[in-house]
Amino acid sequence: MTSIAVAEPGPTQFRTTEIAGTEIFYREAGPQDAPALLLLHGFPSSSHMFRGLIPRLSGQYRVIAPDYPGFGHSGAPSPAAFDYRFDRLAEVVEALVDRLGLKSYVLYLQDYGGPVGFRLALRRPERVRGLIVQNAVANAEGWNPDITASMGPFWRERNAETEKPFADLLKPETTRFQYTHGAARAERLSPDAWTMDQAGLDRPGNREIQLRLLHDYQSNFAAYPAWQRYLTERQPPMLIVWGKNDPFFTLQGVDYLKQQVPGAEVHLFDAGHFALETHAGEIAERIRAFMARLPAR
Structure with missing residues (x-):
């Protein structure tokens, strides 16, 4: 791989702004006029997951990482005040x-970032210079089948029994597992x-927020055909940087993306769901090389 010169990183700014009646936190770094x-x-994280990546990119690019409502340092209004759906x-x-x-902009999609980012891409495709995909899928087969087996009953009828596997996702031992497995x-x-x-999951009222989003995840499965059409018709430049030991998303998700966008560049890492925790340097290097090849806008 050709080495890309790395500019001195700029400081990360921590900002908030009010959107849809709630405070939205975001991290911003890099020159204002840079790409x-x-x-x-992803879930159950926040922009905190990018804390090791942002300094590695901010010397050359304008980097912005928001926290969604109910996550990180953003506000967490009650479901009565905010409609927690991926839309x-x-x-x-x-x-x-x-x-x-x-x-x-180039979109970096990880886990929940996939459903959010694909919606942005469909709404404003002219804005998207490329996609960087890290453990986010656009097909049902990209999921671990043991997990999808529990989704149907929960989506058809939410009750104490069907929501239990998803409530278990909010427990401390499961949160740690998402980082340590693989x-x-x-x-x-x-x-x-x-x-x-x-700490975010344990905020008062957050359990119901997360369960509502997990229940709405069925809207993402329903949207997969639209995302797939976007990929095949638009053929966006794509970089896939993937933790190959992910317990949730399988390599079939990678294969599918590559089938839809044959020009996609794929790098697999000996990592789990949150590959940035262990491979931020290698992933940043791939991103810089990818960004350098994109046509100017």
């Missing part, structure tokens, strides 16, 4: 993008990651 990267986090999360991020004046470089795992996530 933009919009980093979209609404995407609307909030789109409003932030408009407020910050971003005319084009991580070959365990010594690089910071306990700050799962401790930060769990």
